[in-house]
Amino acid sequence: MPARTPSSPTTGLPGGEFGLIEWIRQRTGSHPLVDVGIGDDAAMLSWPTTHPALVAVDMLVENVHFDLSRAKPEQVGHKALAVNLSDIAAMGGQPLAAVVSVALPRGSQHDLGQRLHDGLITLAEQTGVALAGGDTTATDGPLVVSVTVIGTPLEGGPILRSGARPGDRLLVTGYLGNSRERHHLDFTPRLAESVGLVESGGLHAMIDISDGLAADLHHVLTASGVGARLNASDIPTREPDTPVRDGRTPLAHAVADGEDFELLAAVDPRVAEELVAAPPCGTPLSDIGEIVPGSGVELVMPNGHIVPLPPLGYEHRID
Ligand SMILES: [Mg+2]
Structure with missing residues:
Protein backbone atom coordinates (compact mmCIF):
# COMPACT_ATOMS: atom_id res chain seq x y z
CA MET A 1 0.00 0.00 0.00
CA PRO A 2 1.47 3.38 -0.90
CA ALA A 3 2.32 5.58 2.04
CA ARG A 4 1.27 9.23 2.23
CA THR A 5 3.08 10.42 -0.83
CA PRO A 6 2.74 13.84 -2.42
CA SER A 7 0.32 14.46 -5.23
CA SER A 8 1.54 13.53 -8.66
CA PRO A 9 2.23 16.66 -10.70
CA THR A 10 0.62 15.03 -13.73
CA THR A 11 -2.57 13.62 -12.20
CA GLY A 12 -3.08 15.66 -9.04
CA LEU A 13 -3.94 12.43 -7.26
CA PRO A 14 -2.38 11.77 -3.89
CA GLY A 15 0.27 9.14 -4.46
CA GLY A 16 -0.27 9.55 -8.16
CA GLU A 17 -2.48 7.45 -10.39
CA PHE A 18 -0.01 4.59 -10.32
CA GLY A 19 0.04 4.44 -6.53
CA LEU A 20 -3.73 3.93 -6.44
CA ILE A 21 -3.69 1.40 -9.28
CA GLU A 22 -0.98 -0.61 -7.51
CA TRP A 23 -3.00 -0.52 -4.30
CA ILE A 24 -6.10 -1.75 -6.21
CA ARG A 25 -4.06 -4.48 -7.89
CA GLN A 26 -2.78 -5.79 -4.57
CA ARG A 27 -6.20 -5.45 -2.88
CA THR A 28 -7.91 -7.32 -5.72
CA GLY A 29 -5.77 -10.45 -5.84
CA SER A 30 -6.26 -13.15 -8.43
CA HIS A 31 -9.47 -14.59 -9.85
CA PRO A 32 -9.87 -17.79 -11.87
CA LEU A 33 -11.58 -15.94 -14.74
CA VAL A 34 -8.86 -13.35 -15.13
CA ASP A 35 -5.91 -14.46 -17.23
CA VAL A 36 -4.54 -10.94 -17.57
CA GLY A 37 -5.79 -8.39 -15.06
CA ILE A 38 -4.94 -4.95 -13.69
CA GLY A 39 -1.57 -3.68 -14.85
CA ASP A 40 -1.63 -4.44 -18.55
CA ASP A 41 -3.15 -2.51 -21.42
CA ALA A 42 -6.28 -4.64 -21.48
CA ALA A 43 -7.72 -7.42 -19.38
CA MET A 44 -8.13 -10.94 -20.74
CA LEU A 45 -10.86 -13.17 -19.35
CA SER A 46 -11.31 -16.93 -19.64
CA TRP A 47 -14.94 -16.96 -20.66
CA PRO A 48 -16.45 -19.95 -18.83
CA THR A 49 -19.44 -20.54 -21.07
CA THR A 50 -20.50 -20.65 -24.69
CA HIS A 51 -23.50 -18.48 -23.79
CA PRO A 52 -23.42 -14.87 -24.96
CA ALA A 53 -22.35 -11.97 -22.77
CA LEU A 54 -24.62 -9.57 -20.91
CA VAL A 55 -23.15 -6.10 -20.44
CA ALA A 56 -24.43 -3.40 -18.07
CA VAL A 57 -22.98 0.02 -17.27
CA ASP A 58 -23.99 2.67 -14.77
CA MET A 59 -22.40 5.98 -13.82
CA LEU A 60 -22.72 7.65 -10.42
CA VAL A 61 -21.95 11.37 -10.09
CA GLU A 62 -21.33 13.14 -6.77
CA ASN A 63 -24.17 15.50 -5.80
CA VAL A 64 -26.43 13.88 -8.40
CA HIS A 65 -26.54 10.26 -7.17
CA PHE A 66 -24.84 10.57 -3.78
CA ASP A 67 -23.59 13.15 -1.32
CA LEU A 68 -20.19 12.51 0.26
CA SER A 69 -21.27 14.36 3.40
CA ARG A 70 -23.91 11.65 3.91
CA ALA A 71 -22.41 8.60 2.22
CA LYS A 72 -19.10 6.95 3.05
CA PRO A 73 -16.77 6.37 0.09
CA GLU A 74 -17.07 2.61 0.74
CA GLN A 75 -20.85 2.91 0.31
CA VAL A 76 -20.42 4.78 -2.98
CA GLY A 77 -18.13 2.02 -4.25
CA HIS A 78 -20.57 -0.65 -3.07
CA LYS A 79 -23.48 1.10 -4.78
CA ALA A 80 -21.57 1.67 -8.03
CA LEU A 81 -21.14 -2.08 -8.44
CA ALA A 82 -24.44 -3.09 -6.82
CA VAL A 83 -26.62 -1.13 -9.27
CA ASN A 84 -25.01 -3.03 -12.14
CA LEU A 85 -25.38 -6.39 -10.41
CA SER A 86 -29.05 -5.52 -9.92
CA ASP A 87 -29.40 -4.95 -13.66
CA ILE A 88 -27.71 -8.28 -14.45
CA ALA A 89 -30.03 -9.97 -11.91
CA ALA A 90 -33.02 -8.34 -13.63
CA MET A 91 -31.93 -9.92 -16.92
CA GLY A 92 -31.81 -13.37 -15.36
CA GLY A 93 -28.04 -13.34 -15.56
CA GLN A 94 -24.94 -14.21 -13.59
CA PRO A 95 -22.34 -11.44 -13.26
CA LEU A 96 -18.78 -12.52 -13.94
CA ALA A 97 -16.45 -9.52 -14.22
CA ALA A 98 -16.39 -5.76 -13.76
CA VAL A 99 -14.26 -2.84 -14.92
CA VAL A 100 -14.28 0.48 -13.09
CA SER A 101 -13.56 4.08 -14.15
CA VAL A 102 -13.14 6.71 -11.45
CA ALA A 103 -12.59 10.46 -11.72
CA LEU A 104 -11.26 11.65 -8.35
CA PRO A 105 -11.49 15.36 -7.46
CA ARG A 106 -8.09 17.01 -7.15
CA GLY A 107 -7.29 17.76 -3.54
CA SER A 108 -9.67 15.10 -2.16
CA GLN A 109 -8.70 13.03 0.86
CA HIS A 110 -5.73 10.86 -0.01
CA ASP A 111 -7.63 7.66 0.74
CA LEU A 112 -10.87 8.50 -1.13
CA GLY A 113 -9.94 6.30 -4.09
CA GLN A 114 -8.85 3.45 -1.87
CA ARG A 115 -11.96 3.58 0.31
CA LEU A 116 -14.24 3.71 -2.74
CA HIS A 117 -12.52 0.70 -4.29
CA ASP A 118 -12.56 -1.10 -0.94
CA GLY A 119 -16.36 -0.99 -0.85
CA LEU A 120 -16.53 -2.07 -4.47
CA ILE A 121 -14.02 -4.92 -4.14
CA THR A 122 -15.72 -6.21 -0.97
CA LEU A 123 -19.01 -6.62 -2.86
CA ALA A 124 -17.16 -8.14 -5.84
CA GLU A 125 -15.63 -10.73 -3.52
CA GLN A 126 -18.99 -11.48 -1.90
CA THR A 127 -20.59 -12.08 -5.29
CA GLY A 128 -17.67 -13.84 -6.98
CA VAL A 129 -17.26 -11.08 -9.55
CA ALA A 130 -13.75 -10.48 -10.91
CA LEU A 131 -12.50 -6.89 -10.89
CA ALA A 132 -10.64 -7.16 -14.17
CA GLY A 133 -9.46 -3.62 -14.78
CA GLY A 134 -10.29 0.05 -14.85
CA ASP A 135 -9.09 3.60 -15.21
CA THR A 136 -8.38 6.40 -12.77
CA THR A 137 -8.03 10.09 -13.43
CA ALA A 138 -8.09 13.39 -11.57
CA THR A 139 -10.78 15.98 -12.17
CA ASP A 140 -11.60 19.56 -11.23
CA GLY A 141 -15.24 18.45 -11.11
CA PRO A 142 -17.14 16.11 -8.77
CA LEU A 143 -16.33 12.48 -7.99
CA VAL A 144 -17.55 10.26 -10.82
CA VAL A 145 -17.51 6.47 -10.82
CA SER A 146 -18.64 4.33 -13.74
CA VAL A 147 -18.78 0.54 -13.50
CA THR A 148 -19.30 -1.89 -16.35
CA VAL A 149 -20.31 -5.45 -15.50
CA ILE A 150 -20.08 -8.39 -17.89
CA GLY A 151 -22.12 -11.49 -17.19
CA THR A 152 -23.92 -14.32 -18.87
CA PRO A 153 -27.57 -15.40 -18.96
CA LEU A 154 -28.55 -18.19 -16.60
CA GLU A 155 -29.95 -21.38 -18.14
CA GLY A 156 -33.47 -20.20 -19.08
CA GLY A 157 -32.34 -16.57 -19.47
CA PRO A 158 -32.07 -13.86 -20.51
CA ILE A 159 -35.35 -12.50 -19.14
CA LEU A 160 -36.48 -9.36 -20.96
MG1 LIG B 1 -32.53 -1.78 -14.38
Whole structure:
Protein backbone atom coordinates (compact mmCIF):
# COMPACT_ATOMS: atom_id res chain seq x y z
CA MET A 1 0.00 0.00 0.00
CA PRO A 2 1.47 3.38 -0.90
CA ALA A 3 2.32 5.58 2.04
CA ARG A 4 1.27 9.23 2.23
CA THR A 5 3.08 10.42 -0.83
CA PRO A 6 2.74 13.84 -2.42
CA SER A 7 0.32 14.46 -5.23
CA SER A 8 1.54 13.53 -8.66
CA PRO A 9 2.23 16.66 -10.70
CA THR A 10 0.62 15.03 -13.73
CA THR A 11 -2.57 13.62 -12.20
CA GLY A 12 -3.08 15.66 -9.04
CA LEU A 13 -3.94 12.43 -7.26
CA PRO A 14 -2.38 11.77 -3.89
CA GLY A 15 0.27 9.14 -4.46
CA GLY A 16 -0.27 9.55 -8.16
CA GLU A 17 -2.48 7.45 -10.39
CA PHE A 18 -0.01 4.59 -10.32
CA GLY A 19 0.04 4.44 -6.53
CA LEU A 20 -3.73 3.93 -6.44
CA ILE A 21 -3.69 1.40 -9.28
CA GLU A 22 -0.98 -0.61 -7.51
CA TRP A 23 -3.00 -0.52 -4.30
CA ILE A 24 -6.10 -1.75 -6.21
CA ARG A 25 -4.06 -4.48 -7.89
CA GLN A 26 -2.78 -5.79 -4.57
CA ARG A 27 -6.20 -5.45 -2.88
CA THR A 28 -7.91 -7.32 -5.72
CA GLY A 29 -5.77 -10.45 -5.84
CA SER A 30 -6.26 -13.15 -8.43
CA HIS A 31 -9.47 -14.59 -9.85
CA PRO A 32 -9.87 -17.79 -11.87
CA LEU A 33 -11.58 -15.94 -14.74
CA VAL A 34 -8.86 -13.35 -15.13
CA ASP A 35 -5.91 -14.46 -17.23
CA VAL A 36 -4.54 -10.94 -17.57
CA GLY A 37 -5.79 -8.39 -15.06
CA ILE A 38 -4.94 -4.95 -13.69
CA GLY A 39 -1.57 -3.68 -14.85
CA ASP A 40 -1.63 -4.44 -18.55
CA ASP A 41 -3.15 -2.51 -21.42
CA ALA A 42 -6.28 -4.64 -21.48
CA ALA A 43 -7.72 -7.42 -19.38
CA MET A 44 -8.13 -10.94 -20.74
CA LEU A 45 -10.86 -13.17 -19.35
CA SER A 46 -11.31 -16.93 -19.64
CA TRP A 47 -14.94 -16.96 -20.66
CA PRO A 48 -16.45 -19.95 -18.83
CA THR A 49 -19.44 -20.54 -21.07
CA THR A 50 -20.50 -20.65 -24.69
CA HIS A 51 -23.50 -18.48 -23.79
CA PRO A 52 -23.42 -14.87 -24.96
CA ALA A 53 -22.35 -11.97 -22.77
CA LEU A 54 -24.62 -9.57 -20.91
CA VAL A 55 -23.15 -6.10 -20.44
CA ALA A 56 -24.43 -3.40 -18.07
CA VAL A 57 -22.98 0.02 -17.27
CA ASP A 58 -23.99 2.67 -14.77
CA MET A 59 -22.40 5.98 -13.82
CA LEU A 60 -22.72 7.65 -10.42
CA VAL A 61 -21.95 11.37 -10.09
CA GLU A 62 -21.33 13.14 -6.77
CA ASN A 63 -24.17 15.50 -5.80
CA VAL A 64 -26.43 13.88 -8.40
CA HIS A 65 -26.54 10.26 -7.17
CA PHE A 66 -24.84 10.57 -3.78
CA ASP A 67 -23.59 13.15 -1.32
CA LEU A 68 -20.19 12.51 0.26
CA SER A 69 -21.27 14.36 3.40
CA ARG A 70 -23.91 11.65 3.91
CA ALA A 71 -22.41 8.60 2.22
CA LYS A 72 -19.10 6.95 3.05
CA PRO A 73 -16.77 6.37 0.09
CA GLU A 74 -17.07 2.61 0.74
CA GLN A 75 -20.85 2.91 0.31
CA VAL A 76 -20.42 4.78 -2.98
CA GLY A 77 -18.13 2.02 -4.25
CA HIS A 78 -20.57 -0.65 -3.07
CA LYS A 79 -23.48 1.10 -4.78
CA ALA A 80 -21.57 1.67 -8.03
CA LEU A 81 -21.14 -2.08 -8.44
CA ALA A 82 -24.44 -3.09 -6.82
CA VAL A 83 -26.62 -1.13 -9.27
CA ASN A 84 -25.01 -3.03 -12.14
CA LEU A 85 -25.38 -6.39 -10.41
CA SER A 86 -29.05 -5.52 -9.92
CA ASP A 87 -29.40 -4.95 -13.66
CA ILE A 88 -27.71 -8.28 -14.45
CA ALA A 89 -30.03 -9.97 -11.91
CA ALA A 90 -33.02 -8.34 -13.63
CA MET A 91 -31.93 -9.92 -16.92
CA GLY A 92 -31.81 -13.37 -15.36
CA GLY A 93 -28.04 -13.34 -15.56
CA GLN A 94 -24.94 -14.21 -13.59
CA PRO A 95 -22.34 -11.44 -13.26
CA LEU A 96 -18.78 -12.52 -13.94
CA ALA A 97 -16.45 -9.52 -14.22
CA ALA A 98 -16.39 -5.76 -13.76
CA VAL A 99 -14.26 -2.84 -14.92
CA VAL A 100 -14.28 0.48 -13.09
CA SER A 101 -13.56 4.08 -14.15
CA VAL A 102 -13.14 6.71 -11.45
CA ALA A 103 -12.59 10.46 -11.72
CA LEU A 104 -11.26 11.65 -8.35
CA PRO A 105 -11.49 15.36 -7.46
CA ARG A 106 -8.09 17.01 -7.15
CA GLY A 107 -7.29 17.76 -3.54
CA SER A 108 -9.67 15.10 -2.16
CA GLN A 109 -8.70 13.03 0.86
CA HIS A 110 -5.73 10.86 -0.01
CA ASP A 111 -7.63 7.66 0.74
CA LEU A 112 -10.87 8.50 -1.13
CA GLY A 113 -9.94 6.30 -4.09
CA GLN A 114 -8.85 3.45 -1.87
CA ARG A 115 -11.96 3.58 0.31
CA LEU A 116 -14.24 3.71 -2.74
CA HIS A 117 -12.52 0.70 -4.29
CA ASP A 118 -12.56 -1.10 -0.94
CA GLY A 119 -16.36 -0.99 -0.85
CA LEU A 120 -16.53 -2.07 -4.47
CA ILE A 121 -14.02 -4.92 -4.14
CA THR A 122 -15.72 -6.21 -0.97
CA LEU A 123 -19.01 -6.62 -2.86
CA ALA A 124 -17.16 -8.14 -5.84
CA GLU A 125 -15.63 -10.73 -3.52
CA GLN A 126 -18.99 -11.48 -1.90
CA THR A 127 -20.59 -12.08 -5.29
CA GLY A 128 -17.67 -13.84 -6.98
CA VAL A 129 -17.26 -11.08 -9.55
CA ALA A 130 -13.75 -10.48 -10.91
CA LEU A 131 -12.50 -6.89 -10.89
CA ALA A 132 -10.64 -7.16 -14.17
CA GLY A 133 -9.46 -3.62 -14.78
CA GLY A 134 -10.29 0.05 -14.85
CA ASP A 135 -9.09 3.60 -15.21
CA THR A 136 -8.38 6.40 -12.77
CA THR A 137 -8.03 10.09 -13.43
CA ALA A 138 -8.09 13.39 -11.57
CA THR A 139 -10.78 15.98 -12.17
CA ASP A 140 -11.60 19.56 -11.23
CA GLY A 141 -15.24 18.45 -11.11
CA PRO A 142 -17.14 16.11 -8.77
CA LEU A 143 -16.33 12.48 -7.99
CA VAL A 144 -17.55 10.26 -10.82
CA VAL A 145 -17.51 6.47 -10.82
CA SER A 146 -18.64 4.33 -13.74
CA VAL A 147 -18.78 0.54 -13.50
CA THR A 148 -19.30 -1.89 -16.35
CA VAL A 149 -20.31 -5.45 -15.50
CA ILE A 150 -20.08 -8.39 -17.89
CA GLY A 151 -22.12 -11.49 -17.19
CA THR A 152 -23.92 -14.32 -18.87
CA PRO A 153 -27.57 -15.40 -18.96
CA LEU A 154 -28.55 -18.19 -16.60
CA GLU A 155 -29.95 -21.38 -18.14
CA GLY A 156 -33.47 -20.20 -19.08
CA GLY A 157 -32.34 -16.57 -19.47
CA PRO A 158 -32.07 -13.86 -20.51
CA ILE A 159 -35.35 -12.50 -19.14
CA LEU A 160 -36.48 -9.36 -20.96
CA ARG A 161 -39.04 -6.68 -20.13
CA SER A 162 -41.11 -7.64 -23.14
CA GLY A 163 -42.37 -11.10 -22.16
CA ALA A 164 -45.30 -10.30 -19.85
CA ARG A 165 -48.67 -11.67 -20.97
CA PRO A 166 -52.26 -11.33 -19.69
CA GLY A 167 -52.90 -13.63 -16.76
CA ASP A 168 -49.35 -13.42 -15.41
CA ARG A 169 -49.01 -12.59 -11.75
CA LEU A 170 -46.77 -9.70 -10.73
CA LEU A 171 -44.32 -10.69 -8.01
CA VAL A 172 -41.95 -8.42 -6.14
CA THR A 173 -39.05 -9.36 -3.86
CA GLY A 174 -38.56 -7.90 -0.40
CA TYR A 175 -40.12 -4.60 0.66
CA LEU A 176 -40.68 -1.33 -1.20
CA GLY A 177 -40.30 2.27 -0.09
CA ASN A 178 -37.14 1.71 1.93
CA SER A 179 -34.71 3.76 -0.09
CA ARG A 180 -35.02 6.85 2.12
CA GLU A 181 -33.70 4.84 5.03
CA ARG A 182 -30.26 4.71 3.34
CA HIS A 183 -31.13 1.31 1.88
CA HIS A 184 -30.11 2.68 -1.53
CA LEU A 185 -26.49 2.84 -0.33
CA ASP A 186 -26.29 -0.55 1.31
CA PHE A 187 -28.69 -2.79 -0.61
CA THR A 188 -27.89 -6.37 -1.56
CA PRO A 189 -28.50 -6.99 -5.27
CA ARG A 190 -31.09 -9.72 -5.75
CA LEU A 191 -28.83 -12.18 -7.57
CA ALA A 192 -29.88 -15.29 -5.64
CA GLU A 193 -33.54 -14.36 -5.95
CA SER A 194 -33.09 -13.98 -9.71
CA VAL A 195 -31.65 -17.49 -9.92
CA GLY A 196 -34.67 -18.85 -8.02
CA LEU A 197 -37.12 -17.03 -10.27
CA VAL A 198 -35.39 -18.14 -13.48
CA GLU A 199 -35.16 -21.75 -12.27
CA SER A 200 -38.92 -21.76 -11.52
CA GLY A 201 -39.46 -22.02 -15.27
CA GLY A 202 -42.47 -19.68 -15.20
CA LEU A 203 -40.71 -16.33 -15.42
CA HIS A 204 -41.87 -14.28 -18.42
CA ALA A 205 -40.52 -10.74 -17.81
CA MET A 206 -38.44 -8.98 -15.17
CA ILE A 207 -37.00 -5.59 -14.21
CA ASP A 208 -35.23 -4.21 -11.17
CA ILE A 209 -37.00 -1.38 -9.39
CA SER A 210 -34.62 1.54 -9.77
CA ASP A 211 -36.99 4.31 -10.88
CA GLY A 212 -39.88 3.25 -8.62
CA LEU A 213 -42.55 0.54 -8.79
CA ALA A 214 -44.96 2.64 -10.87
CA ALA A 215 -42.29 3.78 -13.34
CA ASP A 216 -40.59 0.41 -13.73
CA LEU A 217 -43.89 -1.47 -14.04
CA HIS A 218 -44.79 0.88 -16.89
CA HIS A 219 -41.48 0.03 -18.57
CA VAL A 220 -42.48 -3.66 -18.53
CA LEU A 221 -46.03 -2.95 -19.69
CA THR A 222 -44.89 -0.74 -22.56
CA ALA A 223 -42.31 -3.29 -23.70
CA SER A 224 -44.85 -6.13 -23.44
CA GLY A 225 -47.87 -4.28 -24.87
CA VAL A 226 -50.10 -5.08 -21.88
CA GLY A 227 -51.65 -3.43 -18.82
CA ALA A 228 -51.76 -4.30 -15.12
CA ARG A 229 -54.04 -4.22 -12.11
CA LEU A 230 -52.35 -3.88 -8.72
CA ASN A 231 -53.84 -4.50 -5.28
CA ALA A 232 -52.62 -1.75 -2.94
CA SER A 233 -53.03 -3.88 0.16
CA ASP A 234 -50.72 -6.55 -1.29
CA ILE A 235 -47.81 -4.17 -2.00
CA PRO A 236 -45.09 -4.95 0.56
CA THR A 237 -44.40 -1.63 2.25
CA ARG A 238 -41.61 -0.86 4.66
CA GLU A 239 -41.60 -2.55 8.06
CA PRO A 240 -44.64 -1.34 10.00
CA ASP A 241 -42.48 0.18 12.75
CA THR A 242 -40.42 2.31 10.38
CA PRO A 243 -41.46 5.94 10.85
CA VAL A 244 -42.60 7.99 7.90
CA ARG A 245 -41.38 11.45 8.66
CA ASP A 246 -42.60 13.38 5.64
CA GLY A 247 -46.32 12.74 5.98
CA ARG A 248 -46.52 10.43 2.96
CA THR A 249 -47.89 6.97 3.57
CA PRO A 250 -45.81 3.82 3.25
CA LEU A 251 -47.90 2.98 0.16
CA ALA A 252 -47.03 6.28 -1.51
CA HIS A 253 -43.35 5.65 -0.84
CA ALA A 254 -43.59 2.06 -2.03
CA VAL A 255 -45.20 3.03 -5.33
CA ALA A 256 -43.21 6.13 -6.21
CA ASP A 257 -39.78 5.95 -4.59
CA GLY A 258 -36.83 4.92 -6.71
CA GLU A 259 -33.78 2.93 -5.74
CA ASP A 260 -35.40 0.04 -3.91
CA PHE A 261 -33.50 -2.34 -6.21
CA GLU A 262 -35.99 -5.14 -5.68
CA LEU A 263 -37.03 -7.37 -8.59
CA LEU A 264 -40.44 -7.06 -10.26
CA ALA A 265 -41.37 -10.18 -12.21
CA ALA A 266 -44.27 -11.30 -14.42
CA VAL A 267 -44.78 -15.00 -13.72
CA ASP A 268 -47.08 -17.75 -14.95
CA PRO A 269 -49.95 -17.86 -12.39
CA ARG A 270 -49.49 -21.49 -11.32
CA VAL A 271 -45.75 -21.08 -10.84
CA ALA A 272 -46.31 -17.75 -9.03
CA GLU A 273 -48.49 -19.43 -6.42
CA GLU A 274 -45.76 -21.96 -5.65
CA LEU A 275 -43.07 -19.28 -5.51
CA VAL A 276 -45.02 -17.09 -3.08
CA ALA A 277 -45.83 -20.08 -0.86
CA ALA A 278 -42.17 -21.17 -0.77
CA PRO A 279 -39.79 -18.37 -1.85
CA PRO A 280 -36.66 -20.05 -3.26
CA CYS A 281 -34.11 -18.21 -1.13
CA GLY A 282 -35.85 -16.93 1.94
CA THR A 283 -36.49 -13.38 0.71
CA PRO A 284 -40.24 -12.72 0.80
CA LEU A 285 -42.03 -12.75 -2.55
CA SER A 286 -45.31 -10.84 -2.76
CA ASP A 287 -48.03 -11.22 -5.38
CA ILE A 288 -49.11 -7.61 -5.96
CA GLY A 289 -51.37 -7.97 -8.98
CA GLU A 290 -51.98 -9.23 -12.45
CA ILE A 291 -51.08 -8.51 -16.05
CA VAL A 292 -54.21 -7.66 -18.06
CA PRO A 293 -54.91 -6.92 -21.72
CA GLY A 294 -54.72 -3.27 -22.76
CA SER A 295 -52.41 -0.66 -21.32
CA GLY A 296 -51.75 1.37 -18.16
CA VAL A 297 -52.08 0.47 -14.50
CA GLU A 298 -55.16 0.35 -12.28
CA LEU A 299 -54.53 0.41 -8.55
CA VAL A 300 -57.22 -1.16 -6.37
CA MET A 301 -57.11 0.78 -3.10
CA PRO A 302 -57.83 -0.91 0.26
CA ASN A 303 -61.31 0.71 0.28
CA GLY A 304 -62.10 -0.86 -3.10
CA HIS A 305 -61.76 2.32 -5.12
CA ILE A 306 -59.84 1.93 -8.34
CA VAL A 307 -57.43 4.71 -9.31
CA PRO A 308 -55.15 4.97 -12.32
CA LEU A 309 -51.45 4.73 -11.45
CA PRO A 310 -49.35 6.86 -13.81
CA PRO A 311 -45.68 6.08 -14.37
CA LEU A 312 -44.59 8.76 -11.93
CA GLY A 313 -46.76 7.79 -8.99
CA TYR A 314 -45.80 10.85 -6.99
CA GLU A 315 -47.43 13.21 -9.47
CA HIS A 316 -50.77 12.18 -8.08
CA ARG A 317 -51.46 11.73 -4.44
CA ILE A 318 -52.76 8.22 -4.07
CA ASP A 319 -53.08 8.30 -0.31
MG1 LIG B 1 -32.53 -1.78 -14.38
